[in-house]
Amino acid sequence: MQIETIKSGDREMTISVRGEMDAQGCSLIRDDIERIADNAGDRAVVIDISKVNFLDSSGIGAIVYLYKRIKSKGGSLSISNASGQPLELMELLRINTAIPVQSANHFQEAR
Template sequence: MQIETIKQEDGSQLIRINGDMDSQGCTELQPEFDHLVNNETLQDTTISLAGVDFLDSSGIGAIVFLFKRLKAKGKSLSLIEVHGQPMEIIRLLRIDSAIPVDSAQSTG
């Protein structure tokens, strides 16, 4: 799994994930997610799933857990460039009713 973190000019953070969000991949994501929650200077976090072709219950759990932790600290989370199987599971589980999800937004 590859994780690219880009701090935006507006102070928000963009995380680009490449690889499967399964139990192994989510283990690699956990330190980055912990940093997002504990970094007091960051408010808005956007995760690009353009490079994610597979999302299982571990990936959903990691996203929902991150969302809840960020929300508790007054921060926001959104998902962009979601496609294929990850979008299907997000819609099926109605994750998109709580977390903003955009399947078409492009990132600079």
């Protein structure tokens, strides 16, 4: 699993996650998650998961952990481009009741 900051401005930070967000993948990016949480400040952080093909409880845990850290600093967190199994799991667990989740076909549905 890989994570990278693709856009970082004064008000918003967009990060992209690629691969499987499972226990093994999350252990590989633990330091990156801490760095993002430390640097987010009061910005809006958007996690683009368009390249995530699998999500399990460890991935959900990493997202919730990041959400709590960012929120405690006055920032916000949202998920974008969710689809397939990751979107289904987030809907099943009702993650979108706390964290805004935008599906990959959100713009197609709006038309």
